[in-house]
Amino acid sequence: MVHYKARPTSRRELANIAHKLRRLLCVEQDLYFPIIEFIELVLPKIDKEFDLEIVESSELPPNTYALTYPDDKIIKIRSDVYYGACANQGRARFTIAHELCHYLLHDEENISFARSKSDIPKYMDPEWQANTFAAELLAPGYLIKGMNVEDITKNCSISYQCAHIQENTYR
């Protein structure tokens, strides 16, 4: 099994990148982040090569919600996940924000191979980075500080699990 490691990136750096994207959309103070509008309308404008593909599950490996090829400039999203995100399902929104992180940060230049999983500290694990970025984009610490998990879940349109982690991080 191949293990990947990414350039070291802290939660704070990931939160800063997420904040810049929110500034681009003028939604710095909004609890709700419009992830679908971002990848469909904004990202193609700032990155002319970006290609979003909505695909059937047969076009992805089993149990895969989405796949990103940063060097080929492609994000593929399984159609049920895409429509779920359009319908504001928290997990689907999170999946797309997670893939967005892979797209922005994990091109060949920033990714290398690791001999074993235990060689990878979490801040160099691309999956940890993508999950942390997604949480910081959809429920930024500076906005959710002091809120309870139910309110974060509802207002940010994220899963209870993700809201719980953010609440725990910023309480």
Ligand SMILES: [Zn+2]
């Ligand atoms: Zn991932």
